Amino acid sequence: VKLILLSGGSGKRLWPLSNDVRSKQFLKILPAPQGGQESMVQRIWRQLERAGLHETAHLVSQKAQFDMISSQLGEEVPIIVEPERRDTFAAIALAAVYLHDVVGSSRDEVVTVMPVDSYVEDGYFETLLHLAQTMRDGAAQLGLIGALPTYPSAKYGYIIPQAESSPSTDGSLAVSHFIEKPSEEAAATLIAEQQALWNCGVFAFRLGYMLDVLTAAGIPLQHATFLEQYGQLPKNSFDYEVVEKCARITVVPYTGYWKDLGTWNTLTEEMGTTLIGKGLLAEQCVNTHLINELDIPILLLGLTDTVVTASPDGILVADKTASQKLKNHVSQFTQRPMFEERRWGSYRVLDFVKQSDGTEVLTKRIRISAGKNLSYQYHHRRSEVWTVISGNGEMMVDGVVFPVYPGKVIEIPVGSRHGIRAASELEFIEVQMGSQLIEEDIIRLAMTWEEALTKWSTGG
Amino acid sequence: VKLILLSGGSGKRLWPLSNDVRSKQFLKILPAPQGGQESMVQRIWRQLERAGLHETAHLVSQKAQFDMISSQLGEEVPIIVEPERRDTFAAIALAAVYLHDVVGSSRDEVVTVMPVDSYVEDGYFETLLHLAQTMRDGAAQLGLIGALPTYPSAKYGYIIPQAESSPSTDGSLAVSHFIEKPSEEAAATLIAEQQALWNCGVFAFRLGYMLDVLTAAGIPLQHATFLEQYGQLPKNSFDYEVVEKCARITVVPYTGYWKDLGTWNTLTEEMGTTLIGKGLLAEQCVNTHLINELDIPILLLGLTDTVVTASPDGILVADKTASQKLKNHVSQFTQRPMFEERRWGSYRVLDFVKQSDGTEVLTKRIRISAGKNLSYQYHHRRSEVWTVISGNGEMMVDGVVFPVYPGKVIEIPVGSRHGIRAASELEFIEVQMGSQLIEEDIIRLAMTWEEALTKWSTGG
Numbered sequence A, B: 001v002k003l004i005l006l007s008g009g010s011g012k013r014l015w016p017l018s019n020d021v022r023s024k025q026f027l028k029i030l031p032a033p034q035g036g037q038e039s040m041v042q043r044i045w046r047q048l049e050r051a052g053l054h055e056t057a058h059l060v061s062q063k064a065q066f067d068m069i070s071s072q073l074g075e076e077v078p079i080i081v082e083p084e085r086r087d088t089f090a091a092i093a094l095a096a097v098y099l100h101d102v103v104g105s106s107r108d109e110v111v112t113v114m115p116v117d118s119y120v121e122d123g124y125f126e127t128l129l130h131l132a133q134t135m136r137d138g139a140a141q142l143g144l145i146g147a148l149p150t151y152p153s154a155k156y157g158y159i160i161p162q163a164e165s166s167p168s169t170d171g172s173l174a175v176s177h178f179i180e181k182p183s184e185e186a187a188a189t190l191i192a193e194q195q196a197l198w199n200c201g202v203f204a205f206r207l208g209y210m211l212d213v214l215t216a217a218g219i220p221l222q223h224a225t226f227l228e229q230y231g232q233l234p235k236n237s238f239d240y241e242v243v244e245k246c247a248r249i250t251v252v253p254y255t256g257y258w259k260d261l262g263t264w265n266t267l268t269e270e271m272g273t274t275l276i277g278k279g280l281l282a283e284q285c286v287n288t289h290l291i292n293e294l295d296i297p298i299l300l301l302g303l304t305d306t307v308v309t310a311s312p313d314g315i316l317v318a319d320k321t322a323s324q325k326l327k328n329h330v331s332q333f334t335q336r337p338m339f340e341e342r343r344w345g346s347y348r349v350l351d352f353v354k355q356s357d358g359t360e361v362l363t364k365r366i367r368i369s370a371g372k373n374l375s376y377q378y379h380h381r382r383s384e385v386w387t388v389i390s391g392n393g394e395m396m397v398d399g400v401v402f403p404v405y406p407g408k409v410i411e412i413p414v415g416s417r418h419g420i421r422a423a424s425e426l427e428f429i430e431v432q433m434g435s436q437l438i439e440e441d442i443i444r445l446a447m448t449w450e451e452a453l454t455k456w457s458t459g460g
Helices: A040-050 A063-073 A087-103 A123-137 A184-194 A207-216 A223-228 A264-268 A322-328 A449-456 B040-050 B063-073 B087-103 B123-137 B184-194 B207-216 B223-228 B264-269 B322-328 B449-456
Strands: A002-007 A057-062 A079-082 A110-115 A142-147 A157-161 A173-180 A197-199 A203-206 A249-254 A275-277 A279-282 A289-292 A298-301 A306-311 A314-319 A339-342 A345-354 A360-368 A376-378 A382-390 A393-397 A400-404 A409-412 A418-422 A426-434 A443-446 B002-007 B057-062 B079-082 B110-115 B142-147 B157-161 B173-180 B197-199 B203-206 B249-254 B275-277 B279-282 B289-292 B298-301 B306-311 B314-319 B339-342 B345-354 B360-368 B376-378 B382-390 B393-397 B400-404 B409-412 B418-422 B426-434 B443-446
Touching: A002 A040, A002 A087, A040 A063, A040 A123, A057 A063, A057 A087, A063 A079, A063 A339, A079 A087, A087 A110, A087 A207, A087 A223, A110 A123, A110 A207, A123 A142, A123 A203, A123 A249, A157 A184, A203 A207, A264 A306, A264 A322, A275 A279, A279 A289, A289 A298, A298 A306, A298 B322, A306 B314, A314 A322, A314 B306, A322 B298, A345 B345, A345 B360, A360 A418, A360 B345, A360 B360, A376 A449, A382 B382, A382 B426, A393 A409, A393 A449, A409 B409, A418 A449, A426 B382, A426 B426, A443 A449, B002 B040, B002 B087, B040 B063, B040 B123, B057 B063, B057 B087, B063 B079, B063 B339, B079 B087, B087 B110, B087 B207, B087 B223, B110 B123, B110 B207, B123 B142, B123 B203, B123 B249, B157 B184, B203 B207, B264 B306, B264 B322, B275 B279, B279 B289, B289 B298, B298 B306, B314 B322, B360 B418, B376 B449, B393 B409, B393 B449, B418 B449, B443 B449
Parallel strands: A002 A057, A002 A110, A057 A079, A142 A249, A275 A289, A279 A298, A289 A306, A298 B314, A314 B298, B002 B057, B002 B110, B057 B079, B142 B249, B275 B289, B279 B298, B289 B306
Antiparallel strands: A110 A203, A142 A197, A142 A203, A157 A173, A157 A197, A173 A249, A306 A314, A339 A345, A345 A360, A360 A426, A376 A418, A376 A443, A382 A409, A382 A426, A393 A400, A393 A418, B110 B203, B142 B197, B142 B203, B157 B173, B157 B197, B173 B249, B306 B314, B339 B345, B345 B360, B360 B426, B376 B418, B376 B443, B382 B409, B382 B426, B393 B400, B393 B418
């Protein structure tokens, strides 16, 4: 069995903590067993490890999430990189082609695809293994997991089993059809009269089945060629392109806890605390949650059914029911990311000023982990001034290598080549000045420090 | 007539916008006639100008408010400086001694004292003149203004006129006694049965009366001696020390609008808008106000009766009724001021880090107005790095004068003497490093630029 975890996601429904880089699965909001908080992706990876399944798993994600995944799960987690974001059909096709052509999996290998942000109990992973067994032994082309509904939700998709089918010996049911987001009344009827199940977004298939689907659609099975044509793949869901056209689908019921933590309303129910970060809830706050990633303290007084979340990107104060409408309002607040975790550490934007003559000034605090380095790079449109505030390391500017330490100031004019390596964890304040201060204005000459020294050093 | 405006105030009831330096009267929240916002002190000064009374007025304030008053009202407003904060008796005694000994006012001069944060209509100033006339012509020792109550408030003080007294020909009433913050029921009875009035905190007296009170208490009338003994004056209210002991008090009724804007609840009612700063109210917010002094956008969804205020000092989200309890909770959040207006411009703290070895790092953006200068100064416990981001001017470091311009970086080691003068409005990013980064670690060698150049320059 091969497990494929889809790590997609846009940032809008959990603004301001999530953004295009930090999707909801990376937010450290859930209670971690060792205390403190963990993200959805850290939770599911921990559960996979406990179930012994992590060695069969690959993540499918965009390159922009690379640094975040490495930082949260470690650098050895295998990632299949999407060339661009193109919905679930393309992502699952990519995983199938990768397993076939790069990993060399056989056509009989059972592949199970699941969202990386499923919030489930450990029993779920037994159901996953059960599903894989069903796919191996049975005649179904596609296998799903259906959670037993605990209330008639109008927000979920429903799987309707065939009426005449009785459960097979392994407990799986033949699927009749699907109903997306019915009214609460309709959902109640579906559950009571048709044994409808919540669709958990899991898809299992023998690899050969998916390869045949691709071949029938004229899609190449060779990885390199496939990547070249990625931009021409239909931008549709796997449900639309494959599930709805599939004749023999089976569903394995899952009786444990399953929840979509896609809105502040649902996510805060699982926080296990009312406060993360700097702040205080006072004067009888009821069913109210505060998540504060700022250094600025937040005081809540006498609130009911309210969620308050704050990051350098923005601050949300919402009635919990109204928080479900968040997506409609955040587009006007999208701005450059104010905080990012990277492979080499993290940075935070402290200040941004656009002057009347068009000059922009961006002030950042940048942290580089011990042993890590920034690429050797230069910029077309900005100068930089760095003031080291803690830690030690070495720096190279235009080929000249020198040590850096607290208090050291480095001026980097436009076009000047520069890189830095942290011996101990190193922090500096950066003042960027120029036009168009965007992350993309960067020419990387060498990624590793060894390569930078070998190719570009002219001495110390 | 001499008008004395008391500018006192602590910052707790309007946290996080107000703090010990920026008391509530300096918050720019009220709608200005020319558009935009004005502060309480700007509003009352504008009203005084319109009534032709500003030339008779002095402000009494602490030195810490000096820069704020100059910045909001201009540098020519006369200020009587309190050596320290010691409640209203000491402040009013100081004003009396100052008028007597420094200004040379006569004993017959009528002095009218009022809070600088009164929120009133223009008609109020006619009542002030009326009160002064009453004090000049009548036999009362003390004169007050009493606003006609519009509802039985439990938060105000009440003036009870003498039952047998009918209004004198000028409309003033003899005062019987005072009742502070009665219950709403008791207030309703006082209003209906005893013609009680709200105490507006105004005190009028002939200067001679106050000088006699001071003399009787053994307090000197000579300004310099008085200042020396300021710390020994009773730390009590003028009500306690003078009003309650006074035999003949009169009150002039005021029939217009009067309000204490001391809590977020009452202040937001006078904002004239629901939003100041960067943000959005959506999904049917009702009776909800947002004041945002941060650069970070704030989104409010579906809130009712809520006030949200944000500054670099903190963020408050409060049910409006609960906001009256604010004072009990903010003490734990007090920290260094994150934004200050000064005589020479303003600064904003962008970031503060305390490292494990005790080193502190403070990053500020500092703006100096055209033509202004920072004092020539040095520090015992911190080094500074300045990166100029806009404007032009000149700088002197250890006696050496040189020009500064965008992109110029200046390193200032511990103990190094430095000053800067802005030719055009000038901004720079400052990174302070050291132990104990407090505003008080500053030795000023010269305040004006001319003095700095004359005494300390060794050349350019």
